[in-house]
Amino acid sequence: MSERYTETAIHFDVEGLPALLSRSLPTGPLALADLGCGDGPLFATLSQEGLIDATRPVYAVDLEAARLARVSARFPWIETVVGSADSVPAIPDGSLDFVISTMVMEHVPNEQAYLAEIHRVLRPGGRAYVTTVYKKRWAWYFRKRDGMSVLDTSHLREYTDLRVFRALVTNPGFRIVALERRLLWFPLLDPLLFRIGGRVAEHRRLLGVLRAAKVPIPGYYGLEVVLES
Numbered sequence: 001m002s003e004r005y006t007e008t009a010i011h012f013d014v015e016g017l018p019a020l021l022s023r024s025l026p027t028g029p030l031a032l033a034d035l036g037c038g039d040g041p042l043f044a045t046l047s048q049e050g051l052i053d054a055t056r057p058v059y060a061v062d063l064e065a066a067r068l069a070r071v072s073a074r075f076p077w078i079e080t081v082v083g084s085a086d087s088v089p090a091i092p093d094g095s096l097d098f099v100i101s102t103m104v105m106e107h108v109p110n111e112q113a114y115l116a117e118i119h120r121v122l123r124p125g126g127r128a129y130v131t132t133v134y135k136k137r138w139a140w141y142f143r144k145r146d147g148m149s150v151l152d153t154s155h156l157r158e159y160t161d162l163r164v165f166r167a168l169v170t171n172p173g174f175r176i177v178a179l180e181r182r183l184l185w186f187p188l189l190d191p192l193l194f195r196i197g198g199r200v201a202e203h204r205r206l207l208g209v210l211r212a213a214k215v216p217i218p219g220y221y222g223l224e225v226v227l228e229s
Contacts, residue, residue, distance in 0.1 A: 030097040033059035034102030035085035040071040086114040107133040119172040122229040139219025174227035
């Protein structure tokens, strides 16, 4: 299953950084890590905007070596680390200005270990941008597990209580700088694009057109939080 996902579910480059992330980033170049980066869809924009470059340490961390090979082919100066986002000993304590980790928290076995690891690698005053899945109790999606709707059957959890979530993310010693919810939309052509991935992945303008047709996923949100150590 992991190999099939790596081959078909390509993470296409973003056309622009998420608004909350963009507002929260200090001036670059930054010492930065993307934990659970997949194919590294944010690195191109981060580089183009001068937020990362070869003068400061940048880490791409993911469980899939094949995905990290794609990152290395495009950005040979980024250090790739095959491993889990909740344990990255290759990154020294207090060495990073910023950590990005998108749609990873719902996958890790231990949320507290994951958050504690982010806190460990950040310098005092460093920030993290973390996203995950939030859903209303009535949310509906075509995927099911134990009779209940899930956005992805590989998710170990999908958050339903903002109060509990706030307490969880502040536990390692973080301060919440900002927290936002955004309705999730499904690009109608993504299943096809995933299958032909490599043939269109570099054509960003074409991808933008092909992925423009979207439908909302009832009751499902992307939960974005900016944390400061």
